[in-house]
Amino acid sequence: MDRKVLTLGLVMCLSSITVTGCSNSQQDEIARLDKSYVLEQQKNVELEKEKAVLSESLESANKRVEKQVSIITSLSKDSANEMNIYSICTGNIDDYSKVIDFYITMPKELSLKSKLSTIxxxxxxxxxxNLPIKVLEIDDKKIATVNLEEMPESSTDTSMKQSNxxxxxxxxxSTGGTITRIRLAESFLQKDYKGEWIEGIRFLYKGQRIDFQHVPELSEVIYRR
Known part of the structure; x- marks a missing residue:
């Protein structure tokens, strides 16, 4: 009788250990799946952000193509005599040379400041x-002053404000700063344009002299010739 009781107790004890072990194993598996689920959610969020950036880039590229088609069309019409063509420039990331990215047209009768504002x-x-870029003035030496601002504080998208x-x-x-400098300076200076234009340009950041390591040229007046 005692042996039967002892055996029964041993079986119950082993069963309890087995159940506890299974329970712990299930909890570990649930925890692993929960962690995996959270990681997948984070990946989805990042993919959605990348998708939004690519969609914005595609939309911008499509608009640019439409503008170029419009310019080409206008050149074959009488209105071409009333318009001037200006180049918008970027930089070659291999050798940092100026590259004409696309063209825009503006009416000849626009003031010089209005043309700079359009650029x-x-x-x-x-x-x-779409960071704010404002043409403040053109002095009597034909040096233009352009102020670079950040996104307004009222913007609620902090991640967008940090990335832009x-x-x-x-x-x-080094590369990012150089490309930024080329895009700003070369597009404003229009060195290939033969008509009346500014002699140089001064950039400010939030109303102050620019002082950043990778864009030292932007701290001084950049001359056209």
Whole structure:
């Protein structure tokens, strides 16, 4: 009788250990699956961000193509005599040489400041995620002053503000800083344009002299010739 009781107790004890072991194993598996699920969610969020960036780039490229087609069409019409063509420039990442990226047209009768403002709006949209670029003045020596601003503080998308920033993104890194400088300076200076134009350009950041390691040229007046 005692042996039967002892055997029964041993069986119950082993069963309890087995159940506990299975329970712990299941909990570990659930925890692993939960962690995997969270990681997949994070990946999906990143993919959605990349998708949004690519969609924005595609939309911008399509708009640019439409503008180029419009320019080509206008050249074959009488209105071409009333318009001037200006180049928007970027930089070659291999040797940092100037590259004409695309063209825009503007009416000949526009003031010089208005033409510079149009260039500011164009490159802001094309290259700088619509960061504010404002032409402040053109002095009597034909030196234009252009102010670069960050996104307004009222913007609620902090991740967008951080990724689209002069100070934390566009002025950073040797390559990034150089390409930013080329896009700004060459597009504004229009060195190949033969008509009346500015003699040089001064860039400010938030109303102050630019002082960033990778864009030293932007701290001084950049001359056209």
């Amino acid at each position: 500011a709006e164009t490159i802001s949209e094309a290259y700088f995620s 920033s002069w100070s934390t993104s566009l002025f950073q890194g």
